[in-house]
Amino acid sequence: MNLTNLTITKTHQGLINKDFSAVELTKAYLNKIKKEDKKIHSFLTISKDLAFSQAREIDKKISKKENIDLLAGIPSAIKDNIMVEDIRCTAASKILENYVASYNATVIEKLKKAGTVILGKTNLDEFAMGSSCENSAFGTTKNPCDLKRVTGGSSGGSAAAVAADLCGYALGSDTGGSIRLPASFCGVVGLKPTYGTVSRYGLIAFASSLDQIGPITKTIEDCKIVFDAISGWDEMDSTSVNSKFKIQNSKLQFKIENLRIGIPKEYFVKGMDKEVEKKIKKAIKKYEARGAKIIEVSLPHTEYALPVYYIISTSEASANLARYDGIRYGKSKVKKSRVKSLLDVYLENRGQGFGDEVKRRIMLGTYALSSGYYDAYYLKAQKVRTLIKQDFENVFKKVDVLLTPVSPTTAFKIGEKTDNPLTMYLSDIFTISVNLAGLPALSLPCGMVGKLSVGLQIIGKPFEEERILEIGKTLENILTS
Amino acid sequence: MIDVEHIAKLARLEISQDEVEKMRNELSSILDYFDSLKKVDVKKVKPSSHSFSVENVMREDLPKKQPKEKNDKLLKAMPEKKGRYLKVKSVL
Numbered sequence: 001m002n003l004t005n006l007t008i009t010k011t012h013q014g015l016i017n018k019d020f021s022a023v024e025l026t027k028a029y030l031n032k033i034k035k036e037d038k039k040i041h042s043f044l045t046i047s048k049d050l051a052f053s054q055a056r057e058i059d060k061k062i063s064k065k066e067n068i069d070l071l072a073g074i075p076s077a078i079k080d081n082i083m084v085e086d087i088r089c090t091a092a093s094k095i096l097e098n099y100v101a102s103y104n105a106t107v108i109e110k111l112k113k114a115g116t117v118i119l120g121k122t123n124l125d126e127f128a129m130g131s132s133c134e135n136s137a138f139g140t141t142k143n144p145c146d147l148k149r150v151t152g153g154s155s156g157g158s159a160a161a162v163a164a165d166l167c168g169y170a171l172g173s174d175t176g177g178s179i180r181l182p183a184s185f186c187g188v189v190g191l192k193p194t195y196g197t198v199s200r201y202g203l204i205a206f207a208s209s210l211d212q213i214g215p216i217t218k219t220i221e222d223c224k225i226v227f228d229a230i231s232g233w234d235e236m237d238s239t240s241v242n243s244k245f246k247i248q249n250s251k252l253q254f255k256i257e258n259l260r261i262g263i264p265k266e267y268f269v270k271g272m273d274k275e276v277e278k279k280i281k282k283a284i285k286k287y288e289a290r291g292a293k294i295i296e297v298s299l300p301h302t303e304y305a306l307p308v309y310y311i312i313s314t315s316e317a318s319a320n321l322a323r324y325d326g327i328r329y330g331k332s333k334v335k336k337s338r339v340k341s342l343l344d345v346y347l348e349n350r351g352q353g354f355g356d357e358v359k360r361r362i363m364l365g366t367y368a369l370s371s372g373y374y375d376a377y378y379l380k381a382q383k384v385r386t387l388i389k390q391d392f393e394n395v396f397k398k399v400d401v402l403l404t405p406v407s408p409t410t411a412f413k414i415g416e417k418t419d420n421p422l423t424m425y426l427s428d429i430f431t432i433s434v435n436l437a438g439l440p441a442l443s444l445p446c447g448m449v450g451k452l453s454v455g456l457q458i459i460g461k462p463f464e465e466e467r468i469l470e471i472g473k474t475l476e477n478i479l480t481s
Numbered sequence: 482m483i484d485v486e487h488i489a490k491l492a493r494l495e496i497s498q499d500e501v502e503k504m505r506n507e508l509s510s511i512l513d514y515f516d517s518l519k520k521v522d523v524k525k526v527k528p529s530s531h532s533f534s535v536e537n538v539m540r541e542d543l544p545k546k547q548p549k550e551k552n553d554k555l556l557k558a559m560p561e562k563k564g565r566y567l568k569v570k571s572v573l
Contacts, residue, residue: 384523425511462533
């Protein structure tokens with residue numbers, strides 16, 4: 001029996017039927033990682049001892065016939081910018097190379113309580129800044145569909161680990177598409193929840209008004225299970241949303257026949273790969289065939305989303321990353337002879353500890369916030385952000401959800417876009433508006449071009465994760481039946 | 482023209498001479514791209530700091546007693562220390 005390609009529910013049934021134990025399951029995954037991750041490089045740290053101690057705990061409960069949670073004993077992989085107590089947490093940066101997390105992120109606290117097994121920490125673009133996972137200080141993760149190609153970023157390690165069956169499910173984080181793009185490129189399911197739905201406590205901050213943690217899974221059913229486990233109000237995150245509001249919104253009933261699906265015309269423009277476009281349009285046709293009403297809509301400020309995103313996210317990042325000075329934690333790189341003052345310590349630790357893209361973004365953000373430029377860049381971007389939000393509010397008066405491609409292309413070749421930062425930034429063109437507006441969005445595989453997967457994006461109204469998951473399931477059922 | 486050395490100093494980043502030139506070119510082309518925002522009329526638009534309105538969350542500013550193990554973990558992470566104190570370079 002192959003234990004590593006089961007869904008969460010099937011694994012759970014196997015555990016309670018005693019077809020296999022949690023320890024056997026953990027062993028199966030760790031062996032597979034040992035054999036196959038050399039070529040993919042999805043993990044940065046393997047937390048073997050933690051994994052086995054969690055698995056033994058669950059086996060004990062099963063033998064005593066205690067009720068166990070759906071996620072109990074399920075082996076998971078966690079993006080290495082989410083803190084797991086006593087496990088190294090690097091954010092794929094040299095400046096945190098030897099940093100050991102001193103506490104659990106709220107999502108980890110919740111998953112541990114559910115009894116999940118944590119196999120290890122996965123690769124990412126340094127501090128989640130990138131669209132290809134090539135900005136990791138510890139090497140690029142390769143796409144399991146084609147090892148010459150990127151996984152997408154920044155949660156590339158998590159998406160690759162799920163795609164290659166190196167874990168049951170994974171957590172990623174999404175600031176401008178960092179869950180959805182790699183999910184799309186690797187052919188797995190990824191959900192970026194509504195801003196405020198999942199606590200950010202213990203997530204290494206990149207851009208605090210945009211960051212959200214979310215699941216990367218093999219199926220939509222798995223996605224819902226993990227989402228339900230990690231979401232909820234948290235006093236440790238001041239932007240966490242009170243659950244009362246959420247419940248009111250999640251009890252929405254719907255039938256595919258009554259569904260109004262919006263297709264934003266700005267997301268179907270020239271420059272898009274013809275094969276990708278075909279797959280997306282074919283997916284839309286499937287919904288139409290089931291009776292959904294397809295309506296062309298317009299989000300007129302879409303073209304400004306990318307500059308707005310890069311101004312806001314780099315500004316927030318320049319402030320968030322000011323804390324990394326190598327003094328209180330992280331490896332101090334300073335050669336003692338060269339350093340005269342505290343300022344020298346900062347300059348040298350940060351100059352040597354951060355990689356090129358992180359430095360570039362700190363510089364951009366510092367510039368955008370600096371005296372004389374604040375109004376022209378940061379304030380202007382915040383105002384255009386309002387217009388982008390209003391675009392969505394307007395179309396959601398006419399339609400229930402939006403369908404778009406996740407990316408204009410399939411996974412590109414490793415090294416193809418590393419010479420020009422701006423070309424790389426354009427990979428995020430269809431995912432960033434969602435973060436600016438704080439909306440939930442799902443990426444799910446809707447077809448293949450050669451060996452490579454195409455991702456369909458389903459964007460919902462705030463707090464309607466349940467609905468977009470259900471809508472995604474309709475397509476998943478059609479495609480897998 | 483962006484003054485790379487000045488911004489690097491504000492950002493507390495040491496940048497080599499080679500990097501200054503490269504960064505100037507890269508940042509200039511990104512900033513040119515940002516200029517497309519000049520076209521947007523925002524005269525009557527309010528800025529959004531978040532996707533929905535966020536209010537300050539207040540609580541009493543009281544110290545919470547932490548177990549010694551927690552403190553030990555934080556101390557262990559420090560690259561340089563003296564006893565149970567963090568050691569830094571002199572400021573003056």
